[in-house]
Amino acid sequence: MIRTPRLAPRLRRAAVAMTAAAVVLGPAAVASASHLEVPKAGTNDFRGVNWADPRDNYASDAVVPSGLSTADSYRTVYAKARDITKGFERNLGANTLRLPVNPASVGTAWWDSYRGAIDAATDRGDKVILSYWEADTSKDGKVDDTAAWNTMWDTVVEAYEGNPRVYFEPMNEPHGYTLAQWVSVTSGWLARHADVPRGRVVISGTGYNDDVTGVGGTAALDGTLLSLHFYGFWGSATTEAEWVANLEPRIGAYSGRTIIDEAGSPMTTGLNYGAHDGNTSTAYFAATTDIARARHMGIVYWPGLRTGDSYSIESLTTSGKLIDNNASGVAQLRWGWGYGTHEPVNDLPAAPPGGPVTNVAAGRCLDVPGFATTPGTALDLWECNGGGNQAFDVTAAGELRIYGGSCVQPVAGTAGSAAEIRPCDGSAAQHWQVQESGAIASVGYPGLCLETVGGGTGNGTAVEVGTCDGRSGQSWSTS
Known part of the structure; x- marks a missing residue:
């Protein structure tokens, strides 16, 4: 997926697609995701990201996802991919990785190394979708060389058909084929690789x-998963209702089999994805995530990581760590994946170490919203849920260390300063003393205690430090 060479043709077809999808829904229809039909089954166990080549995945030579190098050995790729996959899991709650393959990358010296990325992800328990991308010299939406394509897939399938976490997508965006032609191509793939369970084959939608809807309604492809791509730059609508009307006809009755394995929006431009209507990108992303959540559909975000791409939801630091590019975008993606605003990441242990810090007056727990890991995330109160985002260790040094590794500290040493999470650094600002009265007093800022703003007790009440005076909002239980 790119937004430069491929933008023009996509925009041209977008006008046609918008017209074809002119189903009118009133504003009330999208007030929440609850109006959408919820199927009994779905694909929402695919909570994923694309890890892409900085040049895009269309390449005549080897595809090399951002942060990797063809000079890397298997061991090096494995180590890098392990850390990057862990970052996707930790920062986003992702459990699926979509990776490109092409004949120049498979059965080669690079393939021997590249397999480290697949192995590292599946060894961590993640799913991997391997998708064929045509060369940048073609881009006609057809398999470039059928013999080379078959040889490539023979090698890939032989290596991974025995790994139940690996899924196979015969081709990305087959826009050069009619429906009948595409069914013929994919039916041939299924016949050639009949030992692969159909539930691990992902058939791309047409165009x-x-x-x-075309591939979903074809009996020859029964039992396979389906993949859909959907982007906001295809149109200019600025309301969620319009984007819902655009997207729903593309899915039809096949949401139970469909993974949206490319969908993305600008993440480095400061957009607020908490505000839906009024902006093309935010309205589009709200519609996509609301429909995915309601219909139990998986989303594999484009891209989780691609250097130089403004849509990339993560950036790679010089130390090899991933950081979020847009907190509101992360929150909206997680919503589409089925997480609640204050729910912990499902892939983390259900019974994390540490325990709750409960505000006695409220009967609610100190909480890191959305299990965020971003430094500077402000704490609040929330209904106690036993999740990792409410599990704090009181260390021997007096730190309040949240499960995941961050520590609680005030923004500043003045009353009214918000309490937030920061990387644990051993500073006095992160040290607290739990007193017999139930107060949690700052060691670095004497005279200040952890409290709820205004003595509030409801869900979402902000937490700060205030002058220690025994008020009810300053009484906590750490047992």
């Missing part, structure tokens, strides 16, 4: 993966 630019933009409609699954």
